[in-house]
Amino acid sequence: MFVDSVELTISSGKGGAGCISFWTEQFVAKGGPDGGEGGRGGSIFCKVDNNTDTLSALRGRRVIKAENGRPGEGRKCYGRKGKDTTIIVPPGTQVVDMETQEVLMDLVTEGDIRKFLDGGKGGLGNTHFKNSTNQRPTYAQPGLPGESRIVRLEMKLIADVGLVGFPNVGKSTLISTLSNARPKVANYEFTTLIPNIGIVGVGDFDSFAMADIPGIIEGASDGRGLGLEFLKHIERTKTLLLLIDATNYREMKYQYEILKDELKNYSDELSRRPHAVAITKIDALSSDEVNEKTQQFLADLSLKPNNTLNKFGDLKGATSYGQVKEEWEDVSVDEPAFVMPISSVAQMHTEVLRYALADLVSQQRKMDKADG
Numbered sequence: 001m002f003v004d005s006v007e008l009t010i011s012s013g014k015g016g017a018g019c020i021s022f023w024t025e026q027f028v029a030k031g032g033p034d035g036g037e038g039g040r041g042g043s044i045f046c047k048v049d050n051n052t053d054t055l056s057a058l059r060g061r062r063v064i065k066a067e068n069g070r071p072g073e074g075r076k077c078y079g080r081k082g083k084d085t086t087i088i089v090p091p092g093t094q095v096v097d098m099e100t101q102e103v104l105m106d107l108v109t110e111g112d113i114r115k116f117l118d119g120g121k122g123g124l125g126n127t128h129f130k131n132s133t134n135q136r137p138t139y140a141q142p143g144l145p146g147e148s149r150i151v152r153l154e155m156k157l158i159a160d161v162g163l164v165g166f167p168n169v170g171k172s173t174l175i176s177t178l179s180n181a182r183p184k185v186a187n188y189e190f191t192t193l194i195p196n197i198g199i200v201g202v203g204d205f206d207s208f209a210m211a212d213i214p215g216i217i218e219g220a221s222d223g224r225g226l227g228l229e230f231l232k233h234i235e236r237t238k239t240l241l242l243l244i245d246a247t248n249y250r251e252m253k254y255q256y257e258i259l260k261d262e263l264k265n266y267s268d269e270l271s272r273r274p275h276a277v278a279i280t281k282i283d284a285l286s287s288d289e290v291n292e293k294t295q296q297f298l299a300d301l302s303l304k305p306n307n308t309l310n311k312f313g314d315l316k317g318a319t320s321y322g323q324v325k326e327e328w329e330d331v332s333v334d335e336p337a338f339v340m341p342i343s344s345v346a347q348m349h350t351e352v353l354r355y356a357l358a359d360l361v362s363q364q365r366k367m368d369k370a371d372g
């Protein structure tokens with residue numbers, strides 16, 4: 001099962017107590033104080049590891065606690081330090097304080113190790129308190145308590161392409177056609193309740209990650225349907241593929257506008273992300289119908305059909321729209337990078353789509369690099 005949020009109490013270790021002890025030995029009547037310092041409590045670290053892709057390893061655990069420091073001992077011996085605990089999380093995990101909802105840590109970069117909670121300091125032993133007026137102190141410090149936080153670990157998918165569309169438009173079918181993911185496909189709305197990520201291979205060496213996200217409906221940004229729960233997953237996808245169902249009772253232009261509106265209502269930044277459009281289920285229509293519908297859709301968006309997508313493969317005369325690559329960075333992201341009719345079931349144009357998406361992703365990666 002896909003787990004993307006777990007609640008936990010996380011505590012660092014308590015410091016060990018300082019020791020009260022006096023030197024004793026044969027023929028030594030009154031040895032001085034020799035109580036050692038307590039060990040520091042273990043700290044909590046978080047480490048980002050690409051090899052885990054869910055938080056499921058943490059499921060069922062309620063408390064994660066680092067070891068306490070050991071108390072100091074006589075003969076000025078230090079107590080042993082408590083062992084640190086490292087929590088391994090997938091990239092894209094946030095640590096959110098349950099009380100304040102504040103994001104305490106944002107763990108994105110592979111290999112990153114960050115200290116979350118400091119272990120409590122060990123107490124000083126009585127050796128430390130010896131002075132000219134008190135040669136035999138009978139006092140030592142207790143160890144300091146560790147820190148404790150009730151948090152929610154939340155994983156937000158980081159995918160190159162997020163599939164966005166109304167329920168039942170064929171998002172899961174497309175991801176199972178293009179990638180290794182096999183989400184459930186069924187002819188009713190809201191089949192997909194949790195996001196799935198698939199790796200789409202491009203040629204022999206290249207690939208990108210695609211996220212299948214539950215369907216969006218009008219009012220999603222106010223919490224309707226599955227609401228905000230899943231819009232937050234889209235937040236971390238770098239580009240979006242809007243799926244518009246050619247056979248749906250909802251008009252294509254309407255679908256497109258609602259999707260754009262919902263994204264914009266959720267966050268301005270999301271609506272400015274590069275996006276493309278796939279018109280789905282075209283096997284259910286005649287090719288004339290598909291061309292007619294696509295032409296109408298492009299006209300509604302004030303876009304002129306062109307055939308630039310043919311460089312990625314043969315669209316067999318289907319009407320489409322694509323921005324020429326070199327111009328991409330200057331073009332407003334308000335308009336789609338391309339509009340392409342497809343059918344996942346009949347595998348029509350899905351290969352062209354694969355390469356066109358790879359192209360969009362590689363441009364996006366270049367832009368990310370340029371931004372640092």
Ligand SMILES: Nc1nc2c(ncn2[C@@H]2O[C@H](COP(=O)(O)OP(=O)(O)OP(=O)(O)O)[C@@H](O)[C@H]2O)c(=O)[nH]1
Nearest residue numbers: 167168169170171172173187190191192215344345
């Ligand atoms: N004719 C045709 N039907 C399709 C195509 N793609 C998907 N379908 C059908 O459309 C229905 C919904 O497909 P899903 O892939 O589950 O749709 P979804 O967008 O993931 O739906 P939710 O998860 O509910 O949002 C299923 O009955 C699919 O068989 C296609 O290319 N052609």
Ligand SMILES: [Mg+2]
Nearest residue numbers: 171172191192
């Ligand atoms: Mg689905």
